[in-house]
Amino acid sequence: MATTVEPTRIAADVLMEKQSPEPDGALYRRLYSYMLKCRMVEERIRVLYRQGRFAGNYFAAVGQEATEVGVTLDLLPEDTIAPSHRNFVTHIMKGTPLPLMFAQIYGRKTSPDQGRSAPAHCGYAPLNVITPSSTIAAQLNVGTGIALAYTMRRRPNVVVALSGEGSTSLGFWHEAVNFAGVRRLPILIVVENNGYAESVPVALQTAVDDISVKAQAYGIPGVSVDGNDVVAVYAAAREAIDRARKGEGPTLLECRTYRWYGHSEIDPAKYRDPAEVAYWKARDPITAMELRLESAQLWTERWKRELESEFTREIDEAIAFAESSPAPEGKEALDEVYSFSIRERELERKVWEPRFTVGRAE
Amino acid sequence: MATTVEPTRIAADVLMEKQSPEPDGALYRRLYSYMLKCRMVEERIRVLYRQGRFAGNYFAAVGQEATEVGVTLDLLPEDTIAPSHRNFVTHIMKGTPLPLMFAQIYGRKTSPDQGRSAPAHCGYAPLNVITPSSTIAAQLNVGTGIALAYTMRRRPNVVVALSGEGSTSLGFWHEAVNFAGVRRLPILIVVENNGYAESVPVALQTAVDDISVKAQAYGIPGVSVDGNDVVAVYAAAREAIDRARKGEGPTLLECRTYRWYGHSEIDPAKYRDPAEVAYWKARDPITAMELRLESAQLWTERWKRELESEFTREIDEAIAFAESSPAPEGKEALDEVYSFSIRERELERKVWEPRFTVGRAE
Amino acid sequence: MAVMTYIDAINSALREEMARDSSVFLIGEDIGKMGGAFRATKGLLEEFGGDRVIDSPLAEGVIVSSSIGAAMAGMRPVPEIQFVDFITPAMDAITQQAAKLRYRSAGTQTCPMTVRVCYGGSVGGGLYHSQSNTSWFIHCPGLVVVAPSRPYDAKGLLKAAIRDDNPVMFFEHKKLYRSMKEEVPESDYIVPLMKAAIARPGRDITAISYGYTLQLTLQAAEQMKQKHGVDVEVIDLRTLAPLDTDTFLESVAKTSRAVVIHEDNRTLGIGAEVAATIAEQAFDCLDAPILRVTAPDVPLLPAAADLEKFCTVSEDKIVAALERSMAY
Amino acid sequence: MAVMTYIDAINSALREEMARDSSVFLIGEDIGKMGGAFRATKGLLEEFGGDRVIDSPLAEGVIVSSSIGAAMAGMRPVPEIQFVDFITPAMDAITQQAAKLRYRSAGTQTCPMTVRVCYGGSVGGGLYHSQSNTSWFIHCPGLVVVAPSRPYDAKGLLKAAIRDDNPVMFFEHKKLYRSMKEEVPESDYIVPLMKAAIARPGRDITAISYGYTLQLTLQAAEQMKQKHGVDVEVIDLRTLAPLDTDTFLESVAKTSRAVVIHEDNRTLGIGAEVAATIAEQAFDCLDAPILRVTAPDVPLLPAAADLEKFCTVSEDKIVAALERSMAY
Numbered sequence A, B: 001m002a003t004t005v006e007p008t009r010i011a012a013d014v015l016m017e018k019q020s021p022e023p024d025g026a027l028y029r030r031l032y033s034y035m036l037k038c039r040m041v042e043e044r045i046r047v048l049y050r051q052g053r054f055a056g057n058y059f060a061a062v063g064q065e066a067t068e069v070g071v072t073l074d075l076l077p078e079d080t081i082a083p084s085h086r087n088f089v090t091h092i093m094k095g096t097p098l099p100l101m102f103a104q105i106y107g108r109k110t111s112p113d114q115g116r117s118a119p120a121h122c123g124y125a126p127l128n129v130i131t132p133s134s135t136i137a138a139q140l141n142v143g144t145g146i147a148l149a150y151t152m153r154r155r156p157n158v159v160v161a162l163s164g165e166g167s168t169s170l171g172f173w174h175e176a177v178n179f180a181g182v183r184r185l186p187i188l189i190v191v192e193n194n195g196y197a198e199s200v201p202v203a204l205q206t207a208v209d210d211i212s213v214k215a216q217a218y219g220i221p222g223v224s225v226d227g228n229d230v231v232a233v234y235a236a237a238r239e240a241i242d243r244a245r246k247g248e249g250p251t252l253l254e255c256r257t258y259r260w261y262g263h264s265e266i267d268p269a270k271y272r273d274p275a276e277v278a279y280w281k282a283r284d285p286i287t288a289m290e291l292r293l294e295s296a297q298l299w300t301e302r303w304k305r306e307l308e309s310e311f312t313r314e315i316d317e318a319i320a321f322a323e324s325s326p327a328p329e330g331k332e333a334l335d336e337v338y339s340f341s342i343r344e345r346e347l348e349r350k351v352w353e354p355r356f357t358v359g360r361a362e
Numbered sequence C, D: 001m002a003v004m005t006y007i008d009a010i011n012s013a014l015r016e017e018m019a020r021d022s023s024v025f026l027i028g029e030d031i032g033k034m035g036g037a038f039r040a041t042k043g044l045l046e047e048f049g050g051d052r053v054i055d056s057p058l059a060e061g062v063i064v065s066s067s068i069g070a071a072m073a074g075m076r077p078v079p080e081i082q083f084v085d086f087i088t089p090a091m092d093a094i095t096q097q098a099a100k101l102r103y104r105s106a107g108t109q110t111c112p113m114t115v116r117v118c119y120g121g122s123v124g125g126g127l128y129h130s131q132s133n134t135s136w137f138i139h140c141p142g143l144v145v146v147a148p149s150r151p152y153d154a155k156g157l158l159k160a161a162i163r164d165d166n167p168v169m170f171f172e173h174k175k176l177y178r179s180m181k182e183e184v185p186e187s188d189y190i191v192p193l194m195k196a197a198i199a200r201p202g203r204d205i206t207a208i209s210y211g212y213t214l215q216l217t218l219q220a221a222e223q224m225k226q227k228h229g230v231d232v233e234v235i236d237l238r239t240l241a242p243l244d245t246d247t248f249l250e251s252v253a254k255t256s257r258a259v260v261i262h263e264d265n266r267t268l269g270i271g272a273e274v275a276a277t278i279a280e281q282a283f284d285c286l287d288a289p290i291l292r293v294t295a296p297d298v299p300l301l302p303a304a305a306d307l308e309k310f311c312t313v314s315e316d317k318i319v320a321a322l323e324r325s326m327a328y
């Protein structure tokens, strides 16, 4: 019988020592301020939703910011992010302009997908964010192909693919990770283990405790980190990304975290114990980072307020842009199905008349 | 980074000691004689194929008999076998009458599938052999459902599912094993690692050396055995089956073996090194067992010849039955699509005439 | 009798069949504690326990394939696919395993399974929560494909499906779940499979539909009556495969005009089969071209309201087609 | 010019396109060392190396989905599906990822990929090596579906497909692979996508088909000429989606009779769409019911010779339908 393997756990304190690429803790302050921005953007989206200012639904990652930010900070423009339904805020990390993101939420013509997909399901071609479908684990699979193209083109780029622990049950997930292992693709496979796939607890997804153990099935490194510790996440991701860039293949990174709210805005999440929610709220990755930064004299209330007002202004402007953007026109539904137009085909259905009588009796 | 785990290897000699459920080595002699029978049946089928006496194709497991026999000996009638394309001979183990098996090869009306599927793709309902489709890993998935039904009905039965190492790359395989792990199903998942999936070597399937390591992704025991050592295979399978019967869940068993011939009768297998083939032929599981039995005074040339003539007679009779069996009639192609007949629907397409004039001008 | 929504009707059918037959069990994502994404299985975990209401891993393939195995072993599984948009992982299980099992075993191994699938648009769900793809399954002999248009049928057809010995794909329209109510018996009854219904009798023109657009078609028929005094006969296909062709052919023989309506894409939607059948088997009855009112051939359904509206069938679009046919 | 089989034509198209454009690469099961199950990729590993001819793991899902990603990143992948019978693991990649990528990204991310798929029966392959399922993909906007009927087209259409900016499903008929030869240019040429061909001009009746049955239809047309002096116009659809309806509608406007022939199941085979289109857009031209010659609605194709024969389209079955239509 195979023994159980303890995945490496990275203590954040050790990492604080190990990782100091920038002077003055600028790196840590950046991690913090991005988390704050992500939080503020999503909380605002949730308000807009409750106000009925956009249609559809939204999947907030509030509570998971350390993971969203830690695995995506400082990617190159040519690197790719393969986001899942819960990773809308990774757009912020990649640099997608906030006005376009809000236009997406509103389903406007000015959004990256011009109102076609669900509010949070957009990509951004100029900065290599894959346009996601809803199929769980699909972007990871498509991501392997981009990683494959990087190796074929001998580019030093990487793909960061995100999905939840629920995704690991799907055959697609397995085919992708196995393929990445066989071909040693430059891809970081992030599994955000937030304990639930909609209502289903992780114990009903898989019989293992550590998702990172699954890496062993594919002959690739597997790491589990505290997904609420942004420095730990960043360090683990950075190491994996660096290795991938050097041609040393993929890594599976499990980040253990928790979503504060329901699966989506329509989910009251009654399947969770309130005590469990309270426990995790007390482990807010943003507050934790504040305390840590403060003790290193890298954080003040005032700085936070400055950030908040800067982000509020940005968000307000983005919303204004979105709200003043036109909605797509009905007929545009016919566009971009193919590289050629189908408007004529769909709008003018010709009728044929008999050309000539063939001279046969009826 | 996760460390690599050494799967347990069972030394056959140890097992010879450990396992002696029957007096006089009757168990070992049975293992041997079944291997011989499997070999003879398949070699005869291959002759029939070359003689053009049946259409279609065949996937011989010649060389892999220790695995075919070791994992399926002494199953209960209520236990289920989920065979793949290479496991036709497991019918012998379950007790499917040989004449029906040959009728299947010939695609006759008297065969379990009445000539519908490919020559070796049949099940046998009375003894719970799943009728396989060709989709790799599909029977394993269906097998999980039978195992689920056993648990629901509180039956002490097990499912033995077989497939090749190539199957482990498919999403279906993963979904099934994961599900079996979560629900602790009574199923033995046998992976016959014969080094190739058609022409593709195992190194292009997966980045791990031991397929059994994959069990760790599912929180279930994983065992690798020498798949040419029938006693080792039997012992490992028996242990897993016993545990499954006791409600202790599934096991992944990798049997390392080799197919002597091509993927199918039309495959000259030029992608393999002749030295490699020779190496494995020298490790013939049947010869190995002969030597072992002989040294324990459990085998003689004469006994072998007796077995051979008995099996030859059985096979001859089975072929005679098959060849004298009627072919299905064309129209029977319309039967058993649904629980009701579609013959009328398909054979008599009615034509409607106008019922009455509605009184409108044309 | 009780006034029920479509989702109540589904829930009640499941409850009754589970109570009646201990071999019936449910499996799917979120169907247990949460009671299903749309609450179709609400209360059933509490009533029947975790052995019969299984919250599965996120893996449609094994949801269906394990059901197939269980069905072979004598159970009557009712797996749920949360959205038809996510049915792809189960395509092999459904089309290569379930659909062909009876055939390839010459009737010795069978698969009495009912796959419940939530489908349909007009709810602003966007590209991956609005699909209406019944065609893949209609084009797969061995499967029975059912799609009720109203609460009464939802309950009666689901009960019939669960008792049926064939693999049934049971399509539940998400827009219908809560948008209409009607009297539904609380006692046991079934609505027969493989039988279309005349949802509204008429003599002038035949309108053929199913699911949510059936309701729109009934409204359009009423408008035709009010506006033009035209009597539209509305056929509810109910079972899409094997198709009950007699009912609509008989109707067209009477009315001599046919319009087919569905919300799926035009190309190889069920409308194509209905039209082709009429054009082959009731050609002499026809006084006008057979018209189809469908979504255009674009990925369904884009999310933004105007885009969605452009693609969806509406009462007005149906009326326009009926008028065109009548004017021919 | 050289006399080539269909498989030679495929091989030569692949070789030429790979030589012409370094972004073209191949991926699939057994396509490398073995040169493919049918030897379509023979010699290409040796010529272009393991980076451009990738023997993949046994996993159709990632064969296609990795191709999609590569296509997004500027490559022109040509994944191979060994048998359409095993395409189910790739259903999500094809229909939910590839087909909708351009649409859902409003044209900013695209998927120039050609999925080569071996399909078709009449080779005694049994239930899982004879399927002809093109309908699933025809019923999926965003995909181009191509199915050549002869070596010349096989080469020219494959080259066009590889250069096309849309995801193309390229169906190669296994019975055609080696059963016919014809002159095929060794130089560069393409056959345009989205354009049907008049494979044989005629004035009396229109027969519409594609793939292997197109060849049978040509034989049937010849028989009709010999036996009855009837001039059959044979239309080769070539591209099944988006369908070139004009070519067959124009033909029916001339002949006033139509028979559609395909080896796939009857229900929602492409014949349904062709018939429905004619019944809607050329109704006034018709002098007879639109007939379909197809496989029955059973799992295709049972293995035993008589069972298979019962289910397959033959020259005689086509002649019988043409005669029936002419006699109407």
Ligand SMILES: Cc1ncc(C[n+]2csc(CCOP(=O)(O)OP(=O)(O)O)c2C)c(N)n1
Binding pocket: A085, A086, A134, A135, A136, A163, A164, A165, A166, A167, A168, A192, A194, A196, A197, A198, A263, C029, C058, C060, C082, C086, C089
């Ligand atoms: C193939 C597939 N099946 C079902 C769904 C519906 N669905 C959307 S999100 C989700 C749960 C995902 O859970 P997890 O992967 O843990 O991600 P999380 O939502 O927790 O971030 C489900 C079942 C889907 N999108 N795709």
Ligand SMILES: Cc1ncc(C[n+]2csc(CCOP(=O)(O)OP(=O)(O)O)c2C)c(N)n1
Binding pocket: B085, B086, B134, B135, B136, B163, B164, B165, B166, B167, B168, B192, B194, B196, B197, B198, B263, D029, D058, D060, D082, D086, D089
């Ligand atoms: C989903 C699927 N893809 C492809 C095939 C074609 N195919 C049949 S057997 C086979 C190789 C199987 O290899 P392995 O699992 O190692 O079993 P072995 O033949 O070695 O016993 C392939 C690719 C198939 N049957 N199913």
Ligand SMILES: [Mg+2]
Binding pocket: A164, A165, A166, A192, A193, A194, A195, A196, A197, A198
């Ligand atoms: Mg989760």
Ligand SMILES: [Mg+2]
Binding pocket: B164, B165, B166, B192, B193, B194, B195, B196, B197, B198
């Ligand atoms: Mg193998």
